[in-house]
Amino acid sequence: MADLSISFPNSTPFESVAPLINLLHANAIISLNFNFGVFHYMPQTQNRAVMKWLFIFASIVAFLIVFGGFVRLTRSGLSIVEWNPISGSVPPLSHSAWQEEFAKYQKTPEFLKINFNMDLSEYQYIFWIEWIHRFLARLIGLFYAIPVFYFLFKKTIPWKEFGIYFTMGMLFIAQAFAGWIMVASGLVDRPAVSHFNLTIHLLLALTLLSLALWTAFGHKYGFAPANKKVRWSPASKFALVYFVLLVVQISYGGMTAGLKAGHVSDSWPLMFGKLIPPNLFNSFINIFETPQTIVFIHRWFAWLVLFAAAGVFVAARKQKYFSDIKSGLYWLLGAVAIQIMLGIFTILSFVHIALALLHQATAIGLLALGVYFIQRLRLLDSKEI
Numbered sequence: 001m002a003d004l005s006i007s008f009p010n011s012t013p014f015e016s017v018a019p020l021i022n023l024l025h026a027n028a029i030i031s032l033n034f035n036f037g038v039f040h041y042m043p044q045t046q047n048r049a050v051m052k053w054l055f056i057f058a059s060i061v062a063f064l065i066v067f068g069g070f071v072r073l074t075r076s077g078l079s080i081v082e083w084n085p086i087s088g089s090v091p092p093l094s095h096s097a098w099q100e101e102f103a104k105y106q107k108t109p110e111f112l113k114i115n116f117n118m119d120l121s122e123y124q125y126i127f128w129i130e131w132i133h134r135f136l137a138r139l140i141g142l143f144y145a146i147p148v149f150y151f152l153f154k155k156t157i158p159w160k161e162f163g164i165y166f167t168m169g170m171l172f173i174a175q176a177f178a179g180w181i182m183v184a185s186g187l188v189d190r191p192a193v194s195h196f197n198l199t200i201h202l203l204l205a206l207t208l209l210s211l212a213l214w215t216a217f218g219h220k221y222g223f224a225p226a227n228k229k230v231r232w233s234p235a236s237k238f239a240l241v242y243f244v245l246l247v248v249q250i251s252y253g254g255m256t257a258g259l260k261a262g263h264v265s266d267s268w269p270l271m272f273g274k275l276i277p278p279n280l281f282n283s284f285i286n287i288f289e290t291p292q293t294i295v296f297i298h299r300w301f302a303w304l305v306l307f308a309a310a311g312v313f314v315a316a317r318k319q320k321y322f323s324d325i326k327s328g329l330y331w332l333l334g335a336v337a338i339q340i341m342l343g344i345f346t347i348l349s350f351v352h353i354a355l356a357l358l359h360q361a362t363a364i365g366l367l368a369l370g371v372y373f374i375q376r377l378r379l380l381d382s383k384e385i
């Protein structure tokens with residue numbers, strides 16, 4: 001059974017009501033303490049080897065996310081038309097095997113409508129990019145699964161703390177399915193993947209990365225006690241707001257990329273000669289479907305992320321935190337500012353591939369900083385520093 005306890009600063013009659021109603025409480029201090037039967041989702045045991053493994057795992061996931069951006073920008077994602085988790089790890093090895101693979105691709109809408117002039121060597125180029133993407137994903141799967149079982153077997157990870165590691169494993173599997181659903185959506189009728197599928201694929205990867213980092217930081221600095229209700233300091237509240245706004249901004253980035261909305265205008269701050277072009281918001285659906293509206297939101301929502309980062313900066317500078325946290329604050333502010341500049345240059349360059357990739361990589365860095373600050377500040381909250 002799930003024990004979903006959410007605490008509030010002042011006790012209210014709501015506390016006994018369903019957790020969902022609690023979530024709506026304006027002043028909720030959320031301390032989720034998941035305890036699904038045998039699994040605790042808040043580990044307590046620290047270990048250096050597990051920490052190193054998780055940091056390496058997170059770095060490879062981050063690399064794979066950026067590589068995924070490269071796959072998208074080189075239009076390689078739809079080149080392999082089948083998904084065979086085991087046998088698909090072997091690429092074509094003979095000329096006839098290549099011909100066969102190319103023949104399958106020639107039946108896809110992408111070839112028929114866009115790449116009809118493509119020859120075998122050009123096909124091999126996009127095939128290898130997508131193949132490396134999938135191969136790296138398989139390797140990461142093994143790099144996750146083998147150590148996790150080893151650590152469990154050795155009891156380095158206590159069985160009752162397996163919940164968070166199990167969740168990461170499930171997320172990994174869900175990510176593989178989401179990736180395939182995304183590719184499959186581009187193999188019928190329209191040679192393009194849905195921008196929602198692309199964004200879900202990106203967000204799932206970022207959730208996995210965040211969990212891995214959160215757990216790794218926990219192994220490094222310590223985990224907040226699971227059963228203690230901890231007050232949220234102003235700095236950690238700002239860190240949470242920063243994180244939530246960042247996730248919204250990244251989702252809009254994913255949709256911008258998925259709809260190729262970065263190409264609708266190559267000017268900044270004006271778009272089509274106007275600061276606020278007409279008809280952007282004349283229908284609610286525009287905010288999810290219309291490229292011009294989506295890129296407009298993405299261009300300007302970034303400043304809210306910057307304000308939230310400034311909030312963390314100001315609130316945390318006032319506290320007696322460790323010097324590494326204080327210097328991390330400059331990284332946070334600097335990185336958000338650089339990210340905004342990169343976004344602007346991506347627009348001005350009409351989505352230059354190197355800039356777009358750097359922009360995506362920096363988004364990952366901003367997310368990592370968000371996880372770092374929430375983890376560390378919440379730990380200090382629990383010690384009432």
Ligand code: HEM
Nearest residue numbers: 069250253254256257262299302305340343344356360363
């Ligand atoms: C905190 C600030 C920002 C964050 C976290 C962020 C994040 C992202 C992310 C995650 C993507 C998707 C990359 C992908 O899936 O390949 C993206 C795409 C994009 N962003 Fe941002 N962004 C920010 C600010 C900006 C700003 C200020 C602009 C322009 C003024 C901008 C312009 C773009 C464009 C044009 C794309 C599409 C690039 C492509 O097609 O590959 N971004 N952004």
